[in-house]
Amino acid sequence: MKAYVFPGQGAQFVGMGKDLYENSDLAKELFEKANDILGFRITDLMFEGTDENLRQTNVTQPAIFLHSVILAKTLGDDFKPEMVAGHSLGEFSALVANGSLSFEDGLKLVSKRASAMQKACETEPSTMAAIIGLDDETVVKICEEINEIVVPANFNCPGQLVISGSMKGIEIACEKLLEAGAKRALPLKVGGAFHSPLMEPARVELEEAIENTTFSTPICPVYQNVNAMPISNPDEIKKNLVSQLTAPVRFTQTMVNMIADGATLFTEVGPGKVIQGLVKKVDRKMETAGVDSFQG
Structure with missing residues (x-):
C-alpha cells in the first residue's frame, strides 16, 4: 500500500x-490564491526571504503546508x-491530500493555528528539548515526577522523544x-511549548475555527497524531485535530501502525527528508521516497 x-515545522x-511556481501553471495559480487568502505575499518570503523570516510561526x-499540498496537487x-x-x-x-479539507479551508485553518500558537507562546515563556538515546517509558x-509543566510532546522514533514545557521544567x-542515561538533551530553537x-489558549481558539469548517469523507484514512489510528469519519477527524495542539504527537506508533496495516512504500511530500529518516528508524527495511520539487 x-x-x-x-513534514511539520522545522523542514x-x-x-x-x-521551482514549483516557475514550472507549473497550477502551482502558480494556487500560490497566488494563497497570497490573496493570507493577505500578504508569502511567496516572497518563501522564495527570496531570510531564514529569520521563515522561522516566524505565522510564516x-x-x-x-503550501509547499507540501501544492506539490501533491502537481503530481496529478x-x-x-x-x-x-x-x-x-x-x-x-495530509487532510487536504486525502480530500478531508479543501485547499482554501486547509490554508485558513493553518494560518489560524499559527497565529493562535504564536499568541500562546507570547503569553508565557516556554520551550522544547529533544531527548536522544533513552527509552520512551x-x-x-x-517528566511526571517533575513539579513543573513538562510533558512528552513528540514521539518521533525509537530513541528520540521531544519534551515540551516551562523554561524551568525543561531545564530540570x-x-x-x-x-538517567540519555545520550543528549538538546534545547530546541522554538518559540514555545508546542x-x-x-497551548490550551490556542486549542480553544482553533476549536472554534475547526467547528466552523466543512470536513468531507476522505478518499483514504488519515493516521492521526493523537491516537496513531486510521480515521475516516469527518467528526472524529475534527475532534482529534483540536486535541492535537495540547496532546503529544504519537509518530512512532503511527508509523508502526501504518506498517502493520500494509504500508509498503512511504513517500514524503514536502520540504526535507526528516520523515523518511524516522521511518527507517522504525523499520530500516521499509522502502521510502521523497517528493520535494517539481516533477514535470
Whole structure:
C-alpha cells in the first residue's frame, strides 16, 4: 500500500516552492490564491526571504503546508494515496491530500493555528528539548515526577522523544534525563511549548475555527497524531485535530501502525527528508521516497 506522509515545522528552507511556481501553471495559480487568502505575499518570503523570516510561526506553518499540498496537487494522476499521515502541522497537509479539507479551508485553518500558537507562546515563556538515546517509558516517568509543566510532546522514533514545557521544567528535565542515561538533551530553537498544556489558549481558539469548517469523507484514512489510528469519519477527524495542539504527537506508533496495516512504500511530500529518516528508524527495511520539487 502507498502511504504518503507530510513534514511539520522545522523542514522549511529559503527558496522552497520556487521551482514549483516557475514550472507549473497550477502551482502558480494556487500560490497566488494563497497570497490573496493570507493577505500578504508569502511567496516572497518563501522564495527570496531570510531564514529569520521563515522561522516566524505565522510564516513557517503556512509555508510548509503550501509547499507540501501544492506539490501533491502537481503530481496529478500519479498521486494515489491509500493511507496518509502528517507530523503535527503536516496533518493538515495530509487532510487536504486525502480530500478531508479543501485547499482554501486547509490554508485558513493553518494560518489560524499559527497565529493562535504564536499568541500562546507570547503569553508565557516556554520551550522544547529533544531527548536522544533513552527509552520512551523512562522519559515519560521522569517528566511526571517533575513539579513543573513538562510533558512528552513528540514521539518521533525509537530513541528520540521531544519534551515540551516551562523554561524551568525543561531545564530540570534535561538534567534528570541525562543523569538517567540519555545520550543528549538538546534545547530546541522554538518559540514555545508546542503539544503541551501551555497551548490550551490556542486549542480553544482553533476549536472554534475547526467547528466552523466543512470536513468531507476522505478518499483514504488519515493516521492521526493523537491516537496513531486510521480515521475516516469527518467528526472524529475534527475532534482529534483540536486535541492535537495540547496532546503529544504519537509518530512512532503511527508509523508502526501504518506498517502493520500494509504500508509498503512511504513517500514524503514536502520540504526535507526528516520523515523518511524516522521511518527507517522504525523499520530500516521499509522502502521510502521523497517528493520535494517539481516533477514535470
